[in-house]
Amino acid sequence: MKLDSKIPSGPLKDKWDKHRFDMKLVNPANKRKYHVIVVGSGLAGASAAASMSELGYNVSCFAYQDSPRRAHSIAAQGGINAAKNYRNDGDSIHRLFYDTVKGGDFRAREANVYRLAQVSNNIIDQCVGQGVPFGREYGGLLANRSFGGAQVSRTFYARGQTGQQLLLGAYQALEKEIAKGGVKMYNRHEMLELVVVNGVARGIITRDMVTGAVEAHVADAVVLGTGGYGNVFYLSTNAKGCNVTATYRAYKKGAAFANPCYTQIHPTCIPVAGEHQSKLTLMSESLRNDGRVWVPKRKEDCGKKPSEIAEADRDYYLERKYPSYGNLSPRDISSRAAKEACDDGRGVGPGGRGVYLDFADAISRLGAPEISDRYGNLFDMYQRITDENPYEVPMRIYPAVHYTMGGLWVDYNLETTIPGLHCIGEANFSDHGANRLGASALMQGLADGYFVLPYTIGHYLASNKFEKVTTDHPEFQAALASVQTRTTRLLGIKGKRTVDSFHRELGKILWEKCGMARNATGLKQALQEIPSLREEFWKDVTVPGSGDSFNQSLEKAGRVADFMEFAELMVTDALHREESCGGHFREEYQEAGEAKRNDEQYAYVAAWEYAGDGQAPVLNKEPLEFESVHLATRSYK
């Protein structure tokens, strides 16, 4: 496989402009003749589908929820970054670019990140135009806050519901286009297969989740905006339905999967309460602007009420270890520090897996009403879940799986290694390298969907000739048959264990061996355990009901079956990367407790190529060249 990143020549800051000029345009009169499939209606999918329809393309959009507005982007709380420099605090496109590359631990592609920073400003304009009710100052101008890992205030927000409001903006644009007839929306449809004809992506196979009908859809180009795969861990901050199926199926059809081991563990989530736990809830890290993180200095104090622990007996460990960033240290660093404190026996709450996030100082400085103004809905949510009042007792938090930086490999045009298959949003391996900075996923999803893909897809369509293909084509028929066979197989096992019980067990293996800290021994064990669990799954899972009706167990079974295979790829990637970078912390590679990167050997994107079931995947490398930033050790001390 040849990886051609198609990065335009010329100076970094002129590349996107130049590329936009060099790309071919589709004649406006012909746009309607092109059919583009977009899978996903999150920030990435909805913005792309709406924008392409506005341009005149004929778009079909698919989502597994009952409305496009429910995509998991809706859950993002904290905010979205842009290089507006409205605060005059020294921000610029270059600084946002630099922070993102550095935050990603120098494992992202410079040219893409620069473009992201460039279009970030257009996103805010676009959203305001759509009526997104961002937070404002009394003068009527937009408010900003600073967000995990940034020393400038560049984050725009809408209370604690930024993702919701941005998604509603994109959703409304999408509904506007649906009403006009430019987009045909398929809700409650799950993509189960990609169809590749003569090496080119030409369609998908879906299952109508209401009727069970398995259907083929032909298109001239396919776009996946299907979100992240954090649910491979079972417990994560993702919605229950988030899955890897679309991207994994594409991988099995020839799309390289890049950096699957890069997963982000978010430092501020509500800790696990018990075995019944079905998902984890994030507490926006904007809370770290005013909350102070601590654990008792002494193990003996862990059982005490926090109010009984004297100031001198508290260890504000982030402030101690990272004085210049303190409680705002990047996610990976904050998460690992919490784990260390708990591993050291100083964790608080059930099972000793928790640290305090304390607002006492902020409340006495700013008053409870101001704190409620800033975080009221988060405090309410916390109280609803834990039955504790964070205005009175410190919150308990613990890291949880949150975001996946890995995803389908894409070139500068957001095209995968399968011609015609594009990938946007969290589903691609994206611009965040080995670690994503807070408030930059929303930015990336909307950058891809509003401002990058609508251009690059035109170039793809204008540069290629498309043979007429119908669903009768053997590739479509074969894909339909394979979906049906798989469904029949899943329903026919009739074993003893539920899908969830397998999913939980898989999640445990990954959390322990491929989670916040990894080592070769554990990873090798995981590579033994996963295939045997998978084998057991295919022997002993029980999926009630039938294929031709509404069947949530069947939906889950299909997703977990893909997670079972994908998990192995993830662990393989983690084992091969013998360095620590960003969210990938290999215990063998550290220096004085801090992650140790190995730029000489690992400054590349690992793009894995499917080689057949039971075959080891093939590793392809895209070397990362840094022309504008100087590779440095990330220090937040």
Next chain:
Amino acid sequence: MSGTMNITLKVWRQSGPSAPGAFETYKAPGISPDMSFLEMLDIVNERLIEGGKDPIAFDHDCREGICGMCGLVINGAAHGPSKLTTTCQLHMRSFKDGDSITIEPWRAKAFPVIKDLVVDRAPLDRIIQAGGFISVATGGPQDANALPVGKPEAEQSMDAAACIGCGACVAACPNASVSLFTAAKISHLGLLPQGQPERYRRALKMVAQMDLEGFGGCTLFGECMAACPKGISIDFIKRMNGDYIWGSVTEAPVKVTLGGG
């Protein structure tokens, strides 16, 4: 965290849209008060599946009160007994050991049952399609700060924009009216300067669409607001009515259709 509870569930089971439905009773022993309501249902379902039975179908996704996918009528109340709380955020500590809990789907003519507790809420999307947007195309808008918006208007707009589209207002309303949902969107956009050019036409179209979809009329009972997990205020309905009346005077008549997109 103290002890577990034994609960009895009476659950509406219905195999498809045209099948007759009925309540079935299930025992749910060993329920922890720290579980969410849906985690309790997960456990009941795990046991049903292990016993070779068909699990209870219910909608959910984010499980953190924001996607609007979940929604059950619990003991007669849409989203259950806790104020400002979606079904997924309801916890079992709201119930007592030995309680019997009745669970039903949203009941409204415009929301046909798909299976058990899952209903079809497509009309909500069609109401948005009728005009719940600002007609700007990608790339058009000017610099975001070129258009100041007073903080009070922005805040009020955000209060309305907080609607999660769950449909509890419809389920709670004795007339199955969708006014609160529609009014929330009309107000979110109509309170902002960006939303002014289409303000009255938007109100006309969205109201016409909700009438066409078979929702009932609004008599300002206020049950919707009591059930709404996001505390959307009934004042927005008054605002919508005002916009609608002004629109009927100033705007050309509108035409809407069923089942677009």
